[in-house]
Amino acid sequence: MKRSARGDMTDEGLEAKGEARRKRAPNAPPTSQIRYPAGGAKTLAQVQYQRLLDRITTMELLPGAPISEPELAAEAGVSRTPVREAIQRLAREGLVEVVPKSGTFVARIPVSALPEAVLARRALEGMTARAAAKLATRSQVLSLRVILEEHKELAATGDRELFHKSDERFHEQLAGVGQLPGLWRLVQQVKLQLDRFRRLTLPEEGRLKLIIDEHTAVVDAIEAGDSDLAVKAIETHLSGLQLHIETVVAAHPDYFIYDCDPSELLKI
Secondary structure (H helix, E strand, C coil): CCECCCCCECHHHHHHHHHHHHCCCCCCCCCCCCCCCCCCCCCHHHHHHHHHHHHHHCCCCCCCCEECHHHHHHHHCCCHHHHHHHHHHHHHCCCEEEECCCEEEECCEECCHHHHHHHHHHHHHHHHHHHHHHHCCHHHHHHHHHHHHHHHHHHHHCCHHHHHHHHHHHHHHHHHHCCCHHHHHHHHHHCHHHHHHHHHHCCCCCHHHHHHHHHHHHHHHHHHCCHHHHHHHHHHHHHHHHHHHHHHHHHCHHHEECCCCHHHCCCC
16 A cells, blocks of 8 residues: 555555455445434424324314414424424324315214224234233233223223223234234224224223223133134224214214215224
8 A cells, every 4th residue: 555755545546445345246245234314303293283183083072173383483493394294294184174265174074984994903913812822921911900900990991092092002912913013004004083082982981991891801822822713802892882883973073074974984
């Protein structure tokens, strides 16, 4: 390797060094591991999307309620651009309605979307329940039972919002036990409209106890290693929502789009 009188590498030396680094067999693997960047922080638009999504799905913002882009931006301390991007994404998902020259509103719930969401969720979670019954360890069964105890405590306090979150943890944990966490992410995508409807069912007399009983039946089947019974239990649990549609729609007529007759919906 050639160097100048001062000890620096000459152009010729640098070229030789570069050639030495490049020379390797044509099919040789890379000399160092490829590094992929870790997940970066959420963008402002993603943060605003999640905040607005939470307010809509928790029914803090009721169907039909107006949405003010300037007010949301001022409240969050951001420019209107990320808020606008969040609203556009929610509009594509059917949770926000932008009406030209009228304004932006929380979209009402299409009645026809509910049975389709129930059907999709049943199919996906039937697979996670079957897998969980085959793969669950004793400690994983105990983790599910811990969530059941949490259900009971929250039902006793009457905190329906925390109960709903505990319900979500149960279904997410079920997918984890079945080693199918990706299916839970799919479920979250198909149940956006259903989540709002589900919250309207929680105040019904005996509803929380029924959910606990149905979740318990799922865990019992998983602990027994009975995959067919686990599928049947989760399908019974999820299909129960279908039976509430006509009653809930009648009780909250302003929250729904009557694109079909609730009394004629197929009981799937």
